[in-house]
Amino acid sequence: MDAEHVAGELASVLLSEEQISSRVGELAHEIEAAYAGRDIVLIGVLGGAATFTVDLARALTVPAEIGWMAMRSYTTSKRSSGAVRQLKDLDLDIEGRDIILVEAVIDTGLTMSWLLNNLATRRPASIAVCALLRKPDGPAFDVPAYVGFDVPAGLIVGYGLDHRGRYRNLRCAALLAPGPSAPPGAR
Template sequence: MTVDADHVADDLESVLLTEVRILARVGELAAGIGKDHAGRDLVMIGVLGGAATFTVDLARALESQVEIGWMAIRSYSTSNRASGSVRLLKDLDIDIEGRDVIIAETVIDTGLTMSWLISSLNQRRPASIAVCALLRKPNAPQFAVPTYVGFDVPAGLIVGYGLDYRGRYRNLRCAAVLAPHAAR
């Protein structure tokens, strides 16, 4: 049995994106990345834990070889508001110097983590850096690097397709807005 929206319907305000729609868009994002980076030495960096599902699906949709690396970052916040503090929990263990880097992230909200990542990775002298985010919330900042975006989504606590709330819903196969009563 797989976990879908029907299994947790009482906890969800609405389903934003079905698994079918997500995977179709992931394929389109991969095609754009493949075209823009054809013949280049490509490294995809996934941000653990929320972007693991997206990173793997995106890499599998590419029509060329890609090395995958992982980083874990925590941005500290209170009441879902970013405090401005970022802590590296797991550093990248592959060399990116002279290589094209794609940072894969499931959702960009405040941009705090992504800004920190771009700055940190630039110090390692890659040939280029681009961001690929499946979801972008309102008021997300623009970055000074190429950015691929799957979907613009409304504000709210989004769960599923790798995104969690207190460790739950990460294996939900769609992306959904968590209902206020479930976020207490």
């Protein structure tokens, strides 16, 4: 779906499909340089990072396995609940392996911190983070981080990110217009 199909629902397009694709390729090259000669495991955080995880894996020219986890840290009002709930655990053994945790958006850092702590208990050889988007004042982590774009605060949809189940298939990343369907400051 293109932005023109939902133009009245978007405040602005932040990143075009082409910009995202180009940056995903650059991130893949950065990761390849850092992990030369090593097999990596990408751990995608469902559902928002599914598109990004698959595109990143396809852009890599080194072997990579993909695993998935699903978390929830927002209440039904889309405001941070202050707690993280695991919906799906990783199905892979990562002990002694190099892992890259792939997330669509780093906002408060609550989910990412929980995931990093949880995965560290599984004794991987190394952990890094790769996020497509980082919101203002996004936290720094004590692990290598690959970040695609810094973006403004607000509810971002598209390229796998949804609001109430919609917009995941939007090819770009866009800021949802404020209104009844998008609480101000959400996500």
